[in-house]
């Protein structure tokens with residue numbers, strides 16, 4: 001009987017070329033959330049992304065299987081293209097926040113000098 005330990009180092013397996021064991025029992029989740037308890041991918045205790053076998057969509061974008069092990073113990077997967085935008089997800093590298101310059105003039109906020 002294998003123990004499903006919630007150890008953080010599981011996240012280091014995300015881009016491993018070798019699929020972890022729990023991936024074998026994963027079921028396809030069409031809603032990009034746990035099919036058993038409904039939790040989002042952001043609470044998963046382990047992640048594995050099948051970068052070895054990308055699939056091309058009709059508009060020539062690549063998608064691949066993303067495997068998640070939910071905190072309830074259920075393993076599920078979904079296509080990367082089905083992932084909803086997650087403003088609360090902090091696992092992904094974010095772009096540097098640009099300085100608050102006016103996109104048209106490249107100048108800083110000058111509205112403060114105007115009287116309402």
Ligand SMILES: [Zn+2]
Pocket residue numbers: 034035036037038039070071072073074
């Ligand atoms: Zn779950």
